[in-house]
Amino acid sequence: MTESLRPLIAGNWKMNGSRATTRDLLAELRASLRESGPARCDIVVCPPAPHIALAAVEMEAVSGIELGGQDCHAAVSGAHTGDVSAAMLVDLGCTCVIVGHSERRADHGEDSETVRAKADAALAAGLTAIVCIGETHEERDAGRAKDVVARQLESSLPGAANARNTAIAYEPVWAIGTGRTPDEAEIGEIHALVRARMGDRLEDGGGVRILYGGSVKPDNAAWILSVPDVNGALVGGASLDAASFWSICQSCP
Ligand code: 13P
Numbered sequence: 001m002t003e004s005l006r007p008l009i010a011g012n013w014k015m016n017g018s019r020a021t022t023r024d025l026l027a028e029l030r031a032s033l034r035e036s037g038p039a040r041c042d043i044v045v046c047p048p049a050p051h052i053a054l055a056a057v058e059m060e061a062v063s064g065i066e067l068g069g070q071d072c073h074a075a076v077s078g079a080h081t082g083d084v085s086a087a088m089l090v091d092l093g094c095t096c097v098i099v100g101h102s103e104r105r106a107d108h109g110e111d112s113e114t115v116r117a118k119a120d121a122a123l124a125a126g127l128t129a130i131v132c133i134g135e136t137h138e139e140r141d142a143g144r145a146k147d148v149v150a151r152q153l154e155s156s157l158p159g160a161a162n163a164r165n166t167a168i169a170y171e172p173v174w175a176i177g178t179g180r181t182p183d184e185a186e187i188g189e190i191h192a193l194v195r196a197r198m199g200d201r202l203e204d205g206g207g208v209r210i211l212y213g214g215s216v217k218p219d220n221a222a223w224i225l226s227v228p229d230v231n232g233a234l235v236g237g238a239s240l241d242a243a244s245f246w247s248i249c250q251s252c253p
Pocket of ligand 1: 235
């Protein structure tokens with residue numbers, strides 16, 4: 001991990017939970033924060049959109065854990081049934097939003113140009129964009145992982161990106177929800193590539209946080225977070241269990 005960058009641990013709850021589980025999970029996280037004191041990382045939880053308002057009430061006046069959205073529309077407002085704008089997320093108390101998650105790319109046919117438009121909208125609304133990229137298993141097997149990631153990064157990065165308003169999440173599709181992770185060298189290779197591209201594209205590219213996502217659990221978080229240029233994690237399944245998520249947060253060096 002780059003020494004000077006404060007890690008970011010983000011929990012992506014995906015389409016899970018109810019009002020009751022949202023309350024319980026956040027109450028447990030509040031208790032952990034109280035017991036352990038401030039974490040060595042920035043922490044964000046991203047509930048499903050219908051539960052963000054409740055989460056905001058639960059986390060009111062709690063510092064040390066912020067809220068994020070899982071997606072936003074590229075438009076400011078209008079006739080987009082079922083969608084959520086970046087301004088709505090801000091209004092609810094979110095400080096960031098995930099864009100371009102592979103599940104959005106696969107389930108909703110989002111390409112990198114769409115992802116960039118969403119990220120542009122997020123930045124314009126004052127949110128931090130967590131831009132997701134990552135190769136499929138077939139692409140890795142074909143030796144194309146670096147090419148795919150570089151291309152996605154190039155086309156998904158918002159125009160106004162800088163180290164304060166943008167983070168990149170490398171999430172190999174084949175590692176998501178499977179219990180499989182790349183090895184240290186494989187994670188290191190992609191993160192180094194992302195770091196180099198950020199350096200080429202942005203004046204402060206060395207300060208962009210690059211998160212790893214895909215089967216991050218309490219028992220692998222420490223080594224993953226110690227790989228050079230891994231500046232945090234985007235956590236799916238393990239973020240639904242407060243003890244596991246907190247343990248991952250505590251694994252930051
Ligand atoms: P898992 O941690 O469940 O593999 O999910 C990763 C992910 O997709 C986070 O956005």
